[in-house]
Amino acid sequence: MAAKPTRKIKGEPRVAMPEQDPRERARNFLEVPTGYTMQMAQQEASRCIQCRKPNCVAGCPVQVDIPGFIRLITEGDMTGAIRNLWSKNALPAVCGRVCPQEIQCEGLCIMGKKGDPIAIGNLERFCADYERENGTGELPPKQPPTGKKVAVVGSGPSGLTVAGDLIVKGHEVTILEAFHKPGGVLVYGIPEFRLPKAIVAQEINFLERLGVKVACNAVVGRTVSLDELFEEGYDAVYLGVGAGLPRFMNIPGENLVGILSANEYLTRANLMKAYKFPDVDTPIPKGRNVVVLGAGNVAMDAARTAMRLGAQNVKIVYRRSRDEMPARAAEIHHAEEEGLEFYLLTNPTRYIGNEKGRLTGMECLKMELGEPDDSGRRRPVHIKGSEFELTCDLCIVAVGSGANPLLTQTTPDLTVNQWGYVVADEATGKTCKKGVWAGGDIVTGAATVILAMGAGRIAADSIHDYLTLGW
Secondary structure, eight states, rough: OOOOOSSSOOOOOOOOOBBBBHHTTTTTOSSOOOOOOOHHHHHHHOOOOOOSSOOHTTTTTTTHHHHHHHHHHHHHHHHHHHHHHHHOOOHHHHHHHOGGGGTGOOOOOOOOTTTTOOOOOHHHHHHHHHHHHHHOOOOOOOOOOOOOEEEEOOOOOOHHHHHHHHHTTTOOEEEOOSSSOOTTHHHSSSTTTSSOOEEEEEHHHHHHHHOOEEEESOOOOOTOOHHHHHHOSSSSSEOOOOHHHHHHHHOOTTTSSSSEEHHHHHHHHHHTGGGTTTSOOOOOOOSSSSEEEEHHHHHHHHHHHHHTOOOOOEEEEOOGGGGGSOOOOOHHHHHTTOEEEEEOEEEEEEEEEEEBEEEEEEEEEEEEEEOOOTTSSEEEEEEEOEEEEEEEEEEEEEEOOEEOOOTTGGGGSOOTTTTTOBOOOOOOOOOOOOTTEEEEHHHSSSHHHHHHHHHHHOOOHHHHHHHOOOO
């Protein structure tokens, strides 16, 4: 056990997490931040003033006892710290790496009012990594078996949270995953340099050791219907299938060779092991001059992946200004450090190709911001006569995604809204179909990992009540 620090450190700057040099990491798939040492973690943890009414907890969608696990780090009780985290969060190694802490827990930290907020995400990651490398491997306690069976459709963050919550309550849980590997968007959507596959595998292994069963290549809606799951003996079903249907811009030239969705690009890179380039020959286009449309986390992931796969230059084209970019500040910062170019207030109007039908460039317009639209952001307006061309041989479209209708089309009594998302009660996750809950992106549209986990936590509590008390 590590020694307890002898004093509280107040008002001191945040302990920065070491990172790979940008010039080196831009051409490899190793994780960018390299992690805290125990000394660094305890120094950062000792900055926490242990608020009586911690705003950080209110900002966490799964209500982690943030002051509690941080206090245990300062005391050197790493087993206690990870158990504290596990009581609310089944995926701390994931959340510590990819959650937008700056607008959630850290964004409400009182230390941030006059200085740097506590690095809650970094400390959460440290706890999980320490347990994986040095922990006892002891599992948290489980309730006695209830004899009830739950099917969780989809193994993304929402489904994994439901599985983790219900297995410790004594229910039998089976995860049904359409792909050949579990993890959902954590595996096929987020690149290796941001969330290593081994980390996700370890988190899933933790659930399997608790007793969760995982069945891959199970396409609910095709290989088995929702109704057939109940016929097979399941007492409740949770839908956490995400929202992975690609969206395009519907502009001229979109059928040219060299234009693909970020969903396809990242899935090929992640599930077909392009992150092991050049050792693995993945069938994925490797452009020299790459343009990525969009400025969310998915766009940053695609652009930084393209750079690592050998692109000479990568441009991010976004129709609004930097202030409206939806990606995490850390991801934008890392992208800039790695040499990506940003074409802001720019909108593509058509693709340009050669006689062989291959992409060679795109025509763009300059934009300016007008009045706010329904989203509250200022609406981009074309500047007349501002047309110009960008040269590119690969365009990755990352302008959002929609709900895949595969499951809902085969379940006519499951209500969906005008965009194809499943309608579920926000307070419980219940759908209109008895015994069926839903949460995460298939309900809200594309959002964050931790919000999907929050929806899973709410649904798991409701499912438990249903299995023990009735609908």
